[in-house]
Amino acid sequence: MSDIKPRITALGSHVPATCVTNDELAAKIDTSDEWIFSHTGIKSRHIADDETATSDLAIAALKALSKEQNIELDTIDALIVATATQDYPGFPSTACVIQAKLGLPPIAAFDISAGCTGFIYALEIAKALAASKTYRRIAVVGSEKLTAITDWTDRNTCVLFGDGAGCAFVEMSDTGHEIVDSVLHSEGTGASYLSIPTGGTAYVDESTIEGNPRKIHMDGRAVYNFAVRVMCSVIEELVVRNGCSTDDIDWFVPHQANSRIIAAAAKRLKIDLEKFYINIDQYANTSAASIPIALAEMAQKALLKPGQRVITVGFGAGLTYGGNLLKW
Numbered sequence: 001m002s003d004i005k006p007r008i009t010a011l012g013s014h015v016p017a018t019c020v021t022n023d024e025l026a027a028k029i030d031t032s033d034e035w036i037f038s039h040t041g042i043k044s045r046h047i048a049d050d051e052t053a054t055s056d057l058a059i060a061a062l063k064a065l066s067k068e069q070n071i072e073l074d075t076i077d078a079l080i081v082a083t084a085t086q087d088y089p090g091f092p093s094t095a096c097v098i099q100a101k102l103g104l105p106p107i108a109a110f111d112i113s114a115g116c117t118g119f120i121y122a123l124e125i126a127k128a129l130a131a132s133k134t135y136r137r138i139a140v141v142g143s144e145k146l147t148a149i150t151d152w153t154d155r156n157t158c159v160l161f162g163d164g165a166g167c168a169f170v171e172m173s174d175t176g177h178e179i180v181d182s183v184l185h186s187e188g189t190g191a192s193y194l195s196i197p198t199g200g201t202a203y204v205d206e207s208t209i210e211g212n213p214r215k216i217h218m219d220g221r222a223v224y225n226f227a228v229r230v231m232c233s234v235i236e237e238l239v240v241r242n243g244c245s246t247d248d249i250d251w252f253v254p255h256q257a258n259s260r261i262i263a264a265a266a267k268r269l270k271i272d273l274e275k276f277y278i279n280i281d282q283y284a285n286t287s288a289a290s291i292p293i294a295l296a297e298m299a300q301k302a303l304l305k306p307g308q309r310v311i312t313v314g315f316g317a318g319l320t321y322g323g324n325l326l327k328w
């Protein structure tokens, strides 16, 4: 019997070559390896050079997928880029920049803006496009040059972020990893907890803002509390809606923002922390790229086995949050 459904059929990822350790950061700003690691779980992060844009990181991830899976990139007919760090402010979209740089024929190409939850949102959009049969092979990319919007004078935030990209192909197929269900939410009332306060079309008097108003501002404690709460609620919503329990889930792949957030959610849900994949020590927080980078890494390490159930769960600027239930 044919089992053709919207599935992830391939994964890829890329991080820039330059890796900066906590000790190297501590030589430049008032922080320490001990503080960063004990408060976040981060040991190092990869940082792109000045000539590399978000689109270049995305292209490197797509090319890695293409090489490893032996699939030509000109076979995609839709491209969705989840990013908070577009190459240009507004337009052209980073997806259109990628299309041009790769010399792809006319395709559907657009960005989505859902902060660190972007890849989770994009996967559900890709599932719908695939199911509509209007598009055959959809490339979904989470790509971020977060260090470009980081305020390097603010030690509260600058130690947290890194650059990178991860991608997936989604298509109707009887092989691959089924996108079973998704939960997509937002709480816009919490927007000010994590934002770039100025530089858009909303008028804000820059003189009223402490620090660099065109870089990331964050109320770390508020985001932390929100993150633990919604990670739990998303996981509960997904398992209840799909008639299973957290015991039936083999892997949880969380947005990598802080290992303490992940541990707190695991404890509250009474789930063994070993079931949460954590690689924040190497990459720090790469926003919309963190989940696809983790999935690609897990697939490469053969940690994901056919038949396993996997939940992705994330949160970020918006404030947005959500998760996908995948069947490997």
Ligand code: ACO
Pocket: 030, 031, 032, 035, 036, 039, 040, 116, 155, 156, 157, 159, 194, 218, 219, 220, 221, 223, 224, 227, 257, 258, 261, 285, 287, 315, 316, 317
């Ligand atoms: N090095 C040394 N000391 C520091 C540093 C640093 N890099 N940063 C802050 N401190 C100091 C503070 O100044 C403060 O000192 P004080 O007590 O003398 O004022 C002290 O450390 C404690 O600060 P807290 O804010 O209480 O530290 P906390 O334990 O809350 O950790 C953190 C801060 C890591 C930011 C945490 O709140 C957090 O992870 N929040 C969630 C962040 C997050 O997930 N953001 C991303 C979501 S969206 C996205 O991914 C883009």
